[in-house]
Amino acid sequence: MNVFADAIAWLLDPAQYTGTNTVPFLIGQQLYYTFISVAIAAVIALPIGWAIGHTGRGREFAVAISGAARAIPSFGLLILLILLLGVTRKTEAAFVTFVVLAIPPLLAGAYSGLQAIDRRTIDAARAVGMTEWQILWRVEVPLGLPLLVGGLRSAVLQVVATVTIAGYTDLGGLGFRIIQGIDLRAIDQVLGAALVLALLALLLDALLALVQRWSAPRGIRAASAGPERRRPVAATA
Template identity: 70%
Template structure:
């Protein structure tokens, strides 16, 4: 209990809120690396995942690559890249490390979101005269968006926690109090840094959970929440719920 009090006292101390290594500066660095890595990973993984989910080809390769990327230790990869690329390019080495960490979850979320859609929904969309691109953008992408956001959520949490190791190569972030405090045996500082990282991860997780819920198409949400007694009349529209959800959520609806 005393250690928790000491950690809180360290956080609110005035000297922790000014200077080069102030907590606001470290927080911005932590968020900067996280958003940059997840953004770059999304640009790489999401189009590939959508292509796999839409065509049904390459899933085995994607699973193998994702598994191999997950098995790579981030700390070891960071040190290796710093040695290979050069000490003057530590930021690039760190960014590559975090991008590789984020790709598997985003890739899995992208292709599983499309593959989880009922094939009858896709067939109905094609029967309505939609082209392949219309099926992708008006049906598959909207219906697969919740799982994609779920992959984004997982990737963000993994990256924001792992960015703490950037402080080991003097790149700042909320890992700086932890890395600095360990050799000094300043356990209040180490615990304070850990608490701040955990709080940041919880806040991001909560925000992305709300985004994931909002990503569910309106028609699909209505289908999930409607009770049997709320719709006593037989429905004459036999269009599958997935198509109704896509049409309801499309801009032209």
């Protein structure tokens, strides 16, 4: 308990909020690396995932690429890229590492969201004269949005946790405080920064969970809520 008390005392110390490398500044760096990396990964992964989900072709290739990307150790990839690109390109190496980490869940969420749609819905859209482009944007993407947001949720959580390794290369983020605390043997600093990181991840997860819940089309939400609302009446009867 004393260790946690020391960590809380470290977080409440006004010195952590004045000067350089303050806790709010490092949180901002953590979010900056996360959001930029996930945005770049989305630009790459979403068109490919939607194309696979719409056409039904290339799923095996996407699964293989995603599996290979998940198997790559992030820290090893970061160090390798720094060695290849040079120490002056540490920021670029970090972004490439985080983008590679974010692509698999986004890709899986994009194509699985489209493939989970009942084929009869797609056939009905074609029957009323919709073009393939209209089917994709007006039918498939809205219906597949919850699974896509689930992939986004997974990508954000993985990246925001992995951005911590940027501290090893002096790129900032909360990992800077953790690595510094390890070098100084300051357990209160290490635990305090880790607690902030955990709370940040939980907050992002909660926000994206709400987005995922409300990303489903209104008709689907009403249909899923209907049986739950009627259940007490049926039980009473």
